[in-house]
Amino acid sequence: MGQYYQKILTQRFSPLLNSCGIGNLTKSIYAGKGQILILHRVVPKMSGERIHNHLSLEISPEHLERIFVYFERKNSDFIDLDTLPTWLETNRRTKKKFVIFTFDDGYKDNLQFAYPVFKKHNIPFTIYITSSIPDGRAIIWWYILEDLILKYDRIQYSFSVGSINAKCLTHRAKERTFTHIRKLITMLNSMNLEKELADFFSRFGYNVLDHRAEMGLTWDEIAVLAKDPIVTIGAHTLNHYNLRNLTEKQSLYEIMESKKILEKNLNIKVNHFSYPFGKYTSREIDFVKQSNFLTATTTENANVFYKHLNHPYTLPRITINTLTSEDVLNLHVNGFYPAILNKFRRVVH
Numbered sequence: 401m402g403q404y405y406q407k408i409l410t411q412r413f414s415p416l417l418n419s420c421g422i423g424n425l426t427k428s429i430y431a432g433k434g435q436i437l438i439l440h441r442v443v444p445k446m447s448g449e450r451i452h453n454h455l456s457l458e459i460s461p462e463h464l465e466r467i468f469v470y471f472e473r474k475n476s477d478f479i480d481l482d483t484l485p486t487w488l489e490t491n492r493r494t495k496k497k498f499v500i501f502t503f504d505d506g507y508k509d510n511l512q513f514a515y516p517v518f519k520k521h522n523i524p525f526t527i528y529i530t531s532s533i534p535d536g537r538a539i540i541w542w543y544i545l546e547d548l549i550l551k552y553d554r555i556q557y558s559f560s561v562g563s564i565n566a567k568c569l570t571h572r573a574k575e576r577t578f579t580h581i582r583k584l585i586t587m588l589n590s591m592n593l594e595k596e597l598a599d600f601f602s603r604f605g606y607n608v609l610d611h612r613a614e615m616g617l618t619w620d621e622i623a624v625l626a627k628d629p630i631v632t633i634g635a636h637t638l639n640h641y642n643l644r645n646l647t648e649k650q651s652l653y654e655i656m657e658s659k660k661i662l663e664k665n666l667n668i669k670v671n672h673f674s675y676p677f678g679k680y681t682s683r684e685i686d687f688v689k690q691s692n693f694l695t696a697t698t699t700e701n702a703n704v705f706y707k708h709l710n711h712p713y714t715l716p717r718i719t720i721n722t723l724t725s726e727d728v729l730n731l732h733v734n735g736f737y738p739a740i741l742n743k744f745r746r747v748v749h
């Protein structure tokens with residue numbers, strides 16, 4: 401079953417699970433002290449056909465506000481990553497809960513649509529920037545891929561790591577093909593990535609180089625955000641490669657340099673990091689430590705516990721997107737989904 405259909409099932413069954421009070425069973429063990437949320441883009445609802453797997457990167461401004469209201473009603477503390485260690489120490493034995501909002505990559509809409517909503521509610525948030533985006537070098541291929549798949553009924557191509565030969569006549573087949581190609585691309589060697597992407601997309605009439613820097617924040621825009629105390633700027637590597645595919649030297653460079661570039665260009669201290677695609681090994685954890693980051697976040701779907709103070713470089717995050725209804729959120733917050741997804745492991749790191 402594709403990720404998308406799993407998510408739809410989750411959404412369908414959540415009201416039922418919620419109403420039978422299943423979250424009350426997991427709450428005392430799996431709810432933890434709070435959540436770090438992961439978002440990517442805040443955009444008004446787009447019309448037309450979309451690859452749904454992809455929609456998991458998006459949420460509308462109105463929906464984001466409903467998420468704020470949810471946590472306000474729960475009386476959660478809206479904090480930032482700098483405050484997290486002290487907050488956990490102070491609230492170890494209190495009933496208080498926290499929530500932290502984070503964004504990955506550095507999309508333009510984070511300034512255009514997300515920032516005004518956070519500002520209105522005076523809620524802090526972090527944006528982890530991949531520096532090739534403001535540098536204007538990044539190829540945000542996942543959006544070009546969505547366009548391509550929606551347009552073509554048949555996709556046949558051989559990447560160096562594997563081939564695809566798919567008929568995409570139905571929407572379901574398009575979803576499957578998107579997931580398959582996305583997986584192949586994340587397996588490509590970073591040294592040939594740009595060339596392989598250019599070759600693949602040119603076969604279907606796209607010049608990926610023309611799409612560079614579209615959708616991404618510029619350095620000036622990031623500087624505007626960085627000046628506001630409610631915004632924390634974090635690092636998300638130089639090139640958004642899957643770090644596990646890199647040599648030791650390349651991986652360290654991607655992590656360490658991304659901190660230096662952000663600090664130099666914005667004249668700020670950068671203390672927080674997130675792993676691209678959520679992929680890392682113990683090697684990357686060491687590199688993040690060596691680079692003097694204070695925290696690093698993953699995409700493991702779990703809540704944060706006091707014990708995470710011992711694991712600051714593998715802090716889990718809950719995904720928030722178009723499909724996050726209040727019922728779904730509730731089942732995350734009270735630990736039901738984290739328990740199931742992590743095979744009943746409690747402190748995920």
Ligand SMILES: [Zn+2]
Pocket residue numbers: 504505636640675676677
């Ligand atoms: Zn990312």
